[in-house]
Amino acid sequence: MKPVAIDWDALRQDFPVLAREVHGKPLVYFDSANTSQKPRRVIDITDAFYREHNANISRSVHTLGMEATEAYEAARKKLAAFLNVRGEDLVLTSGTTQAINLVAYSYALPRLTAGDVIVLSRMEHHANIVPWQLIAERTGAKIRVAEITETGELDLPALYAQLTPEVKILGLTQVSNVLGTVNPVADICREARRRGIATVIDGSQAVPHRPVDIAAIGCDFYAFTGHKMLGPTGTGALWARREHLDAMPPFFGGGEMIREVRFEKTVFNDPPHKFEAGTPNIAGVIGLGAAVEYLDQIGMAAIEAREQELLAYATTRLSAIPGLRIFGAAQEKAAVVSFLVDGAHAHDLATLLDLEGIAVRSGHHCAHPLMQHFGVAATCRASFAFYNRFDEIDRLAVAIEKARSLLG
Template identity: 65%
Template sequence: MSATAAHAHPAPAFDVARIRADFPLLARSVHGKPLVYLDNANTSQKPAMVIEAVDAHYRLHNANVSRAVHQLGEESTLAYEGARDKLARFINASSRNELVLTSGTTQAINLVAYSFALPQLKPGDAILTTLMEHHANIVPWQLVAQRSGASVKFAPIDERGELIVERYLDMLTPDVKLACVAHVSNVLGTVNPVREIARECTRRGIPLLVDGSQAVPHRPVDVQALGCDFYAFTGHKMLGPTGTGALWARRAHLDAMPPFFGGGDMIRQVRVDGTTFADPPHKFEAGTPNIAGFVGLGAAVDYYHSLDLAAIHAWEQELLAYATDRLREVPGLRLFGEVADKEPVISFLIQGTQSTDLATLLDLEGVAVRSGHHCAHPLMQHYGVPATLRASLAFYNTMDEVDVFVAALQKVRRLLM
């Protein structure tokens, strides 16, 4: 812990030590050092109740969903559909039937790309996205644009890592058939003004898709209040198992969209001369889903509800401010993304070093951070760098861990200089 008065740690708004006890993995060591896990934007750790929910499903309730009338099948279906109910309430969907369960944001966005966008795109049309997007909110649009003769336009950002909203709105021209934006940047932590963008898209009759992967774990999300048309998010970044996520969409869109995958459980009747499909959301959920994963994701939502979400956000903001100030002490360090409204994601480089070398040496000190392009090549190209180092915090992190991280960073920097 830093001993200087300038870095005196404020009293936590909630009991971080108690919360950390809920996460088994946080108690382990790596390379003989206590783990400091700062790669939460990549994937979050899981509380015991999520792990136990998955374990209990396989031990006590394992059966396929929607296909059996026996007791296990009913229990499994109730748990799976119960997760849909919990997620719908978590983002304030007006109906559970607006929520398609997916393997994550990537599948959700591809569903919109191929089922909503592709059937209506033609040469001369465009899709608008931004330079700060994850590849999952770029590559699917490029693929459907190539197949349809449409194009993909990129709204710019400024050097502070803020979307130039005026330019984004100016680019909402009549040729744009779909607009896309990240709620929170996975590299910069920038929070984009989704309500303002959605309002302007609605005025122009342009549907808006929001990538909410980095927002849902950190702030309350109300899709009705946001005013967007599609909202995609990922379970494993919000304390749940991997291979889970969801797409929320306005019911009118879901009714009009054709299925993306075909197979079992998404049909009403199959005949040799054609097939009629189930109503949304099930017509987009072909095959056996990740049942146990969604049981775990439902438990993750329960865990969030057991905490004070406002206190979580306040604590993460304190951690972000503290970590940012501490990192500014490191000689030669360049921060990326210094906007006022951001979530606890800090990307940086240290002059004269490589991000991969730093991350490798930090790992030997027990500190887990991310190095690379973070699936955001256009953003790296904007800043003229091949990669950055990224430290991303969660509510179970502590200021002591920030001190350990910065001390380790100072140490490995000296080794590399």
């Protein structure tokens, strides 16, 4: 059966912000790796919650409370089905940062001792570095860095050689937020599991852009962020193997994560609720459920294919600009192009692009160790989503040429 052609321009109309102007020019939004734009469906459902159903969850038997709880838990089920996991193994969080901190403090802190090793890759986001540094300081564990090649790919033979018996945890991004490198996480997790090493996968840049089957990856923990996948900010989740969730103590204490509280002893709730203390971002999670439905309706394979076309076009177009250097040339790469132009600081270049209505990210991208590897302080980053167009890439190329003449 022939696949149904997708009208990408029509889908673009679902995103209200893309119709606005910046500095008198039509907005070109190339910062989706930072945060994605939101379709009208997500905006409307989030708004409708506050207008029609606003109440706290899991606490009230009145109609609004039951409606809120049902919608919230329905969003959990949608997320779980989207990623091929069980809802009862999915802890809802404020995003990847909270999720990885939960693993660090609840799983790693009670287990690590002096002499143990945590392996992290050179391309990790700070959210998958700093929590491990804090845990290492408290336990005496050490951090070992898995290095990358000049094309921005993991040096797999060197990584596997580093997975020695003292290694207890391997933290790895599935897709680099700077280089776009797609790491073979299923193969790596299989090797780590053979050695008894727990794996923590940062899926923030993978879940919004490609089909993700957590069960097939075979990791111990998988974290992701909702606002990068069309959902509201302050949303995300941690998936973990059930045996870990059962054994891990709570990270936060308070309401909802308990069965019974006495001054003598508290009996905690079952996972995932054991890790969900306090009132969550209810409207945001319900909006994230709507985002998942939206992505599912388009199809993640179709989204990945569309973004690969945008990436190929942008790589060719930008590579032709004299003095422009692209960072990251992995064989398997997501739709991210990080670049610098000779003689131009990344922030200056991004500012001039903004004057042309083009939004790109400039800075270290929460990846200082990766910037240090390449010997630069910052880069510009154009990150694409399915709602972008080829003519927008043309506008970017023209604007860079114009900026070169001004900065040169």
